[in-house]
Amino acid sequence: MKIDVLSLFPGMFSGVFEESIIKRAINEGKVSINIHNFRDFSLDPHNKVDDTPYGGGAGMVLTCQPIFDCVKNLREEDSIVILLTPDGEVYKQSKAYELSKCKHLIFICGHYEGFDERIRSICDLEISIGDYVLTGGEIASMAIIDSIVRLIPGVIEEESHVNDSFNDNLLDYPTYTKPRVYDGMEVPEVLVSGDHKKIAEWRKEESLKRTRERRPDLLD
Ligand code: ADE
DSSP states (O other): OOEEESSOGGGGGGTTTSHHHHHHHTTSSSSSEEOOOOOGOSSTTTTTEEEOOOTSSSSSSHHHHHHHHHHHHHOOTTTEEEEEEEEEEEEEEHHHHHHOOEEEEEEOOBBBBOOOOOGGGGGGGGSSSSOOOBBHHHHHHHHHHHHHHSSTTSSSSHHHHHHTGGGGGGGOOOOOOOOEEEEEEEEOOGGGGGOOHHHHHHHHHHHHHHHHHHHHGGGO
């Protein structure tokens, strides 16, 4: 998979993709991630990328030209262009699975007050990571990229994500490791019983119980 990210603040990404599972996926050639400063595409003599809003109001608005030209430069036949915005579709694990099957993703990170509405016309998808407003799309794109890359075949063991929260619309079941008793808290007996059928049933029940208690909306 190839991922391109358009951002005015490429420095925000350093470190995030240089550690742990994402770093290994890049090193093993399972994904390539490139960050592009769309300011480099500005035709303005001072490399301006924003301007005041028509109709008045606070803040600056990202202009079309640098983003249109940067996307034009990167787009291939099967690219999916994604705009990060609080008014996009709220991101879910099912979308992460869908996007993990794509060949090429282009993320556009807005910043400042907003972006010219016409930028939406070159996007295939608009995504929000939740009902709150960030200073820009950068952190949202990092969260989304992380969730996609771990689902690319071979990046982590498939068994690790088939039991993830949100698969089958259920939260994950509780897990424990050694020691068997910590600070008076014991590991449930069934998990040390060696009875795999019983363990599977217990896990399913606990998943359901946790989902009912914490996220009943997932069961609707
Ligand atoms: N940009 C600002 N806030 C955002 C959000 N919640 N999701 C995606 N992009 C954003």
